[in-house]
Structure formats: structure tokens, C-alpha cells
Amino acid sequence: xxxxxxxxxxxxxxxxxxxxxxxxxxxxxxxxxxxxxxxxxxxxxxxxxxxxxxxxxxxxxxxxxxxxxxxxxxxx
Amino acid sequence: xxxxxxxxxxxxxxxxxxxxxxxxxxxxxxxxxxxxxxxxxxxxxxxxxxxxxxxxxxxxxxxxxxxxxxxxxxxxxxxxxxxxxxxxxxxxxxxxxxxxxxxxxxxxxxxxxxxxxxxxxxxxxxxxxxxxxxxxxxxxxxxxxxxxxxxxxxxxxxxxxxxxxxxxxxxxxxxxxxxxxxxxxxxxxxxxxxxxxxxxxxxxxxxxxxxxxxxxxxxxxxxxxxxxxxxxxxxxxxxxxxxxxxxxxxxxxxxxxxxxxxxxxxxxxxxxxxxxxxxxxxxxxxxxxxxxxxxxxxxxxxxxxxxxxxxxxxxxxxxxxxxxxxxxxxxxxxxxxxxxxxxxxxxxxxxxxxxxxxxxx
Numbered sequence: 001x002x003x004x005x006x007x008x009x010x011x012x013x014x015x016x017x018x019x020x021x022x023x024x025x026x027x028x029x030x031x032x033x034x035x036x037x038x039x040x041x042x043x044x045x046x047x048x049x050x051x052x053x054x055x056x057x058x059x060x061x062x063x064x065x066x067x068x069x070x071x072x073x074x075x076x
Numbered sequence: 077x078x079x080x081x082x083x084x085x086x087x088x089x090x091x092x093x094x095x096x097x098x099x100x101x102x103x104x105x106x107x108x109x110x111x112x113x114x115x116x117x118x119x120x121x122x123x124x125x126x127x128x129x130x131x132x133x134x135x136x137x138x139x140x141x142x143x144x145x146x147x148x149x150x151x152x153x154x155x156x157x158x159x160x161x162x163x164x165x166x167x168x169x170x171x172x173x174x175x176x177x178x179x180x181x182x183x184x185x186x187x188x189x190x191x192x193x194x195x196x197x198x199x200x201x202x203x204x205x206x207x208x209x210x211x212x213x214x215x216x217x218x219x220x221x222x223x224x225x226x227x228x229x230x231x232x233x234x235x236x237x238x239x240x241x242x243x244x245x246x247x248x249x250x251x252x253x254x255x256x257x258x259x260x261x262x263x264x265x266x267x268x269x270x271x272x273x274x275x276x277x278x279x280x281x282x283x284x285x286x287x288x289x290x291x292x293x294x295x296x297x298x299x300x301x302x303x304x305x306x307x308x309x310x311x312x313x314x315x316x317x318x319x320x321x322x323x324x325x326x327x328x329x330x331x332x333x334x335x336x337x338x339x340x341x342x343x344x345x346x347x348x349x350x351x352x353x354x355x356x357x358x359x360x361x362x363x364x365x366x367x368x369x370x371x372x373x374x375x376x377x378x379x380x381x382x383x384x385x386x387x388x389x390x391x392x393x394x395x396x397x398x399x400x401x402x403x404x405x406x407x408x409x410x411x412x413x414x415x416x417x418x419x420x421x422x423x424x425x426x427x428x429x430x431x432x433x434x435x436x437x
Contacts, residue, residue, distance in 0.1 A: 039110050042305065042306050062265075062268060062306065064306065
């Protein structure tokens with residue numbers, strides 16, 4: 001069964017934030033993890049672009065604070 | 077006959093800020109993550125009292141004392157910096173005075189950051205081609221560490237301070253010198269790298285000196301540099317490969333025609349992603365940031381000078397330069413290296429305070 005967008009993004013977040021048991025929702029934000037800093041944002045964006053084969057807008061990257069923003073920019 | 081670089085030299089700030097030194101200000105785990113990504117593990121920084129002008133003076137004085145050009149021969153001085161000694165007068169005019177250049181020499185500043193070098197090459201070469209100057213001195217210098225908060229983990233681990241000096245003239249040789257230029261700006265994103273209280277839009281007050289923590293816990297006040305790291309990283313790896321491809325197409329060149337590709341040394345991961353996007357083979361890459369830091373406007377010319385000093389450049393090499401940074405701004409150029417470029421490998425690149433003191437006597 002094809003993984004949902006959220007599941008695929010969760011794999012990325014687990015790797016970048018170094019937490020194999022992390023469970024995210026659309027509301028998961030920088031406030032929920034002290035490891036989600038600017039470096040993590042860059043790593044999350046690069047990994048997401050690779051995983052989904054997309055180029056995210058720089059404006060989104062500039063303001064990325066939660067998973068919901070990321071999900072809304074990705075194709076289904 | 078094109079305009080070519082005839083001499084170049086640089087000066088690094090005297091103090092070394094190592095990763096261990098930053099651990100007193102920053103969380104060590106997060107510091108380790110950033111330094112791993114940036115590839116920067118030591119930064120040359122200038123103490124209070126040593127400015128971009130001082131670093132440029134030391135490099136320029138050494139060049140004029142040991143190189144092929146005298147102070148009297150320089151008829152144009154351009155100084156690119158965003159950390160000037162004063163808002164008024166232009167730092168170029170102050171350097172002019174300290175070097176004892178002729179009163180018939182024109183001097184002015186260029187206010188651009190990391191993208192400055194190719195822009196300045198375009199300005200200087202145009203003025204020489206127009207007959208407005210014969211022997212131009214170009215200075216790119218910054219002391220960004222003076223405007224970065226040590227507790228700003230997005231910036232403190234990155235930046236170093238330095239100055240680079242080039243002398244340019246029209247070359248008598250055929251097929252050497254500067255080729256074309258490509259410039260670009262994304263002004264809508266100008267706020268992604270800024271010092272908010274640094275001019276007249278937001279004057280400096282008691283409030284602008286108060287440190288505040290951002291969402292990530294980094295501390296800075298409004299008189300210190302702010303950078304939206306993810307946005308700038310994304311802009312760089314998105315914009316610069318396409319700008320370089322546009323430049324190559326404009327000039328009728330391909331990567332095969334290039335012997336060396338030099339990129340602004342912002343961050344090793346970023347630079348490698350740009351190299352990879354363009355399929356630049358490893359033998360055409362060069363780096364100089366690990367032990368000096370991101371030198372802002374001085375980064376690209378220092379990189380070029382170090383490539384020359386270390387023997388990576390030979391006469392006849394075609395070198396492409398791409399610089400990018402606040403503005404958001406970028407520029408690309410290429411040059412064929414002349415065999416008349418003075419070799420100054422024995423000349424020190426270290427700051428020498430005695431040169432400053434003796435100049436002030």
C-alpha cells in the first residue's frame with residue numbers, strides 16, 4: 001500500500017531530528033522539537049524535494065514552521 | 077585587449093575562533109550539526125579596533141611595496157564593503173589617504189556583500205575600457221564578525237573577516253582577461269539578510285541594543301546581522317546553477333571550456349550542491365573556507381587569490397566566478413588568466429598591526 005504523504009514526511013522528520021519513534025501530525029511544529037532549527041529546516045526541505053521530486057518555493061522555505069505547511073505544498 | 081587582473085593579494089583577520097571557542101556560547105550538539113553542514117571549523121576574526129579598512133590597508137600596502145605597481149600609478153580605487161569605518165566618508169577615500177594615492181585618483185565605495193566581487197570587476201573593467209582609468213585597485217573587505225552576535229547559532233559559526241586587493245589594467249596580451257558578466261537581483265527577498273537598525277529607516281536607539289531570542293533560541297539585537305538561513309540556502313541552490321548556465325549560454329561556453337569554477341564560500345554543503353547541479357568535476361573545484369570562515373564580500377577574491385598562491389591556477393586557465401548573497405544578489409563572470417599576473421607566494425597574508433601603527437605616525 002502506498003504510503004501517505006504524511007507517512008513519507010514522517011520518515012524524513014525521524015531521520016533529520018534523529019528520533020526513530022517520532023510521530024508527527026500536520027500540527028507538529030518547531031515548538032515541538034528543540035532539534036528543529038534552521039539547519040534541520042534545510043535538511044528537511046532538501047530531503048522532501050528529493051523524496052517527492054518537487055522544488056519547493058523559497059517563500060515557503062523562508063516561513064516553514066510546521067508540518068502542515070509542508071504537506072500543503074506537496075502533490076498527493 | 078581585455079581588462080585583466082595583474083596582481084592580487086589578501087589579508088586575514090588575526091584572531092582564530094575555533095569550534096571549541098563557540099561552545100561557551102552555543103549548544104554543542106547544534107553547533108556540531110551546523111559545522112558539519114557548513115564545513116567551517118575555524119574562523120579568522122578581527123578584534124574590536126581592527127576594521128575592514130585596516131585589513132585592506134595591510135594587503136594593499138604589501139602589494140604596493142612588493143608588487144609591480146606603485147601608489148602613484150593607481151588612478152582608480154573601488155572599495156566594496158558593508159562594514160565600513162564610517163557612514164561618511166566613503167571607506168575608499170579613507171584608504172586613498174592612508175595609501176598616499178594621487179589626488180587625480182578617483183575613489184568610491186560599493187555597498188554589496190557576498191556578491192560584490194564580480195559586480196566590482198564589471199564596474200572597474202567598464203571604467204578602464206571607457207578610458208576613465210588605467211590602473212585600478214579593487215578592494216573587497218568585511219568584518220562581519222563585528223555585527224554578528226556570538227549567541228546567534230545561525231551565523232556565529234559561519235563568518236570570518238578578511239580583505240582582498242586586486243590591481244586591474246588593460247592587458248597587452250590577446251585572449252586573456254575578463255570575459256562577460258551576468259548580474260541578478262531578487263529584491264523582493266531583500267529582508268532575508270539584513271541588519272534592521274543600521275541606517276535611517278530604523279535608527280539606532282536604546283531599544284535596538286536589546287537582545288532578543290528568535291524562535292530557534294538564537295540571540296541578536298536589531299543592530300546585528302539577521303539571516304533567514306533556510307531561505308537563503310534554498311535561494312542559493314535554486315538560483316545559482318541556473319545563473320551559471322545562463323552565463324555559459326550567453327558566452328557560448330560549456331563546463332568543458334572551464335578549468336576552474338570558484339563559488340562564494342558560504343557553506344560547503346551549499347557549494348557542493350551547486351557544483352553537483354552543474355556536473356562540475358572534482359578537479360575543477362576549489363575550496364577555502366574550512367579554517368577561515370565565510371569571509372562575506374572578501375570570500376570570492378580571497379578564494380581566487382588562494383587558488384593562485386597554491387598553484388591551482390596556471391596562465392591560460394579559464395576561471396568562472398559566481399558570487400551571491402544579501403540583496404538577494406548574484407553575479408557571474410569568467411576570465412582567462414594572464415601570464416603577467418605577479419607571483420607573490422612569499423608575501424604574508426597575516427594581519428600586521430605594526431603596519432597600521434607606522435602608518436598613523
